Amino acid sequence: MAKQADKSAVARQVELIIRRLGSLSTLPEVAVMYLGQLAGNGADAAALNEIIESDPALTARILALAHDKAVAFTDEAPSVSEAALKLPAAMIRDAVLSVKVFQAFDADFDPDSRRTLPRRELAMHALAVACCAQQIGEIALPARERRMAFSAGLLHDIGKIAIDQIMPKSFSRIVEQAKAQLSPIHAVEKKHLGLDHTIIGKRLAEKWSLPVEIAYAIWLHHTDAEIISENMPTAKMALVVQLADIIARQNHIGLSGSFDTPESTEAICRALSLPSEQVEMIRSGLEEAVGRRSQLLGLQQPGGQAAYCGLISETAARLAKEHTDLSISHTQKMVASAQMEFVGDFLPAVKGNEAAIDVACELVARWQKHYQTGPACVYVVEDPNEAFVEMATVDKTGRTDTVLVNVPSGTPAIGDVLQKEFVIVNAADHVGWVFEQTDFEMDLSVAKVLPLPACGKTSAVLIFEPRTPFDPARRPELFAAVASVAGSVIELTLTNLRHSRLAERFAELLGRLKTTRNELTEAKSLAGIAEMAAGAAHELNNPLSVISGRAQLLQNTETDADKKQMLKQIQLRTREISQVVVDLMSFARPAEPSAAEVGLRALIDQAVADTTKAHGLAAMEVEIAGIDESCEVYVDRGQIARAIANILSNSLDAYKAGSGPVRIDAACAQSEGAVTFRIIDFGCGMDGETIAKACRPFFSAKPAGRKRGMGLAHSLRLLQLNKGALSITSEVDKSTTVTVTLPKK
Known part of the structure; x- marks a missing residue:
C-alpha cells in the first residue's frame, strides 16, 4: 500500500512539473537553421515554415499558438503550413524565438552523442515516423485527417522529449534499463515514474490544445490495434502512427529508446485495410524522404552547438531593438488590464483543457493583483481519499509556484467550517498544517482563509494575507460571488480530469480484457486436454496392455524371423502410445506442488x-x-x-x-x-x-x-x-x- 502511494506521489509530482513546461526544447542544429532565416533581410518564408513543420518543438508551439488565436483552418484540419500563412509574421517569429534550445551552450564538445539515446537520433526517429505516417495517411485516412498525419507522426514521442527535458538523469537511467532488458521504454517509464511518455504526451497535447486526432495518436500509439479498431474507431490516426513507428524502427532510422523487437505490422495493416505491397513501397522510399527533411533541419551537419553559439549573439543584437519595443508594448497592456474587474480578468485566462492546479495558479495571481493582498495560495482536493493535496502559491513578489502538501493523518483536508457555508476565518485556526510542511512564507497572525464552493460542495480553499485596513472577514458577502465563480471553474476542471482518467483506465482495462480472454481460452484448452487425456488413458490402457502382452507371447513362440521383428515393432509402438497418454496426463493434471x-x-x-x-x-x-x-x-x-x-x-x-x-x-x-x-x-x-x-x-x-x-x-x-x-x-x-x-x- 505504501509503495503504491509513493508511486502515485511520484506520478503526481511529475505531472506538476510537466504542467509548468511552457514548450519543448529544439536541437542547436535546428536553431541554427531557423535563426539563419530570421536574421537575414530576405527571409524565405516557405523555407522557415518547412523547418517549423519538421521539428516537434516548433510544430507543437505553432499549433498551440494557432489554437490560442482561434485560427480557422480549412475543413477544421489544423496544419502548421496553414497556421503560418494566417498568423502574423511577427507572432510566428516571437513564438519560434521563445522555444528553448537543448544543451545550447556546450560548444566545446558534444555530450548528446555520448548518451544512450541522443536527442539527434530521437529527432531522426520522429522525422521517419512523420514521413511514413504521411504516406500511410494518403492511403488509409479520410481526406480531412490526411493533412494532420505528418504532424501526428512527428509529435508522437513528445512525452519522451518532455521527460528528457525536465529530468534528464532519470530519463537516461530509464533508457539504459530499457536497453539492458531489451524492453519497450514505456514499460520502464511506467515502473519508475508511475506513468509513461504516452500519458505525459497526452497531458501536453491537452495543455497546448493540439488537435484531438494528434492527441489520440500520441496517447494510443502503443495500444493494441484490435482494441483501437473495435472500441475507438475515431482514433484511426493512432493506428497510422503506430504502423509508421514500427516501420521506422524496422528500417533502423534514428532511435526511439525502445530496444524490444518491433511488432509485426500484419494486424495494423489489416485494421487499416492496407495491402502489404503498398507498405513495402512506403518502406522502400522512407530513407530518402527522411534524408531530405533531416538535411533541411541541419541534423546531418556536425558542430551544431558551436554554430548556434556563434549565431545567437548576432541574432540577439539584431532583435534587441524589436524586443525592447515589444516589452514596452507589453507593459502598457499590463497597465491597462489592471482596471478590469476580477472575474473579467480571471475567466479569459482559464483554458478549457487546463488542470485544476493550473486554474488555481491563474486564480491566486489575479486575486493578489486585484485585491492588493500579500502572499496567497489555493490548495485543491482532487480526491478526498488521497493523503496529499496540490497547492498553487503566489509570493509577495508575484511569483507563482505549485507544490504537493501531505494532509496529516486524522485531519480533513477541508474542515466542516469551510464546507458548511461561505465564511472568511482566521487561517491559523483551520489550515495551519499547510505551512508546517512548506517554505512558503505567510503571516498566519493576519492571514485569512475562505472556501471556493461549487454545486453544494467545496474542493478548493483560498488563503491570503490582507494588506488593507479593511477586514474581509466582516463582509464575506462581498467575496462570495467571485469565490463561487472560481470554485465552479475549479470543480469543472476536476470533473473533466476525472472523465479523462476514467477514459485512460477504460483503455487500460480493454487491454487487460484481451489478455484475460486469451488466458481463459488457454485454460479451456487445457481443460479439454485433461478430459481427452483421462478418457484416452481409460479407453486405451487396457487394450494397449492386451496388445502388448499378446505380441510378447507370440514373439516368444514365433520362429519366423520377419514375423518376430514385426511383433517386436508392435510391442514398441504400443509402449510409445502409452507414453503419449502418460505425457498428456502429466501436463493436464500434474501433482500438487510440495513447496x-x-x-x-x-x-x-x-x-x-x-x-x-x-x-x-x-x-x-x-x-x-x-x-x-x-x-x-x-x-x-x-x-x-x-x-x-x-x-x-x-x-x-x-x-x-x-x-x-x-x-x-x-x-x-x-x-x-x-x-x-x-x-x-x-x-x-x-x-x-x-x-x-x-x-x-x-x-x-x-x-x-x-x-x-x-x-x-x-x-x-x-x-x-x-x-x-x-x-x-x-x-x-x-x-x-x-x-x-x-x-x-
Missing part, C-alpha cells in the same frame, strides 16, 4: 545434469553467472528442476549440433519476493509468430518426425503451479532469452 525452500543454484545444477543425460551428452556447454549460492526459492524441487530442464533442452535444440553454448545468469531486474534469472542460447532464434505459440501444447516449429511439442508448455504449466512465471524474447538467427521468475518464501 519447500531450496537453493536456486542446486536447482539449476540438477536441471543441467538431467538435460545432459537426456541428450546423451558427455558434457553440456553451459555458463552460469551471477547466481548466488545462498539464494533460495520456495518451490517444488522436482517440478521446477524438470521445468528448467525442459527449457535447457529447448535451448540445445536451437543448435544444429545440439550441445550449446547456453548461458544462465541473473543480469536482469529483480522484484521483491521473487528471484528472476535468464536462460540464453545463441542458436536459430524465433520470429514473433513462433514466440506467440511457443508455450502452446503440441506446437513445434520443427518438421515431421519432431518431438511432441510439450517441453515449453510443460515448463510454463509447472512454473505457474509454483507461482512462477516465464517470458520469451528472441531474434531470428541471433539468440533466444527465456526469463524465469520464482517465488521466495
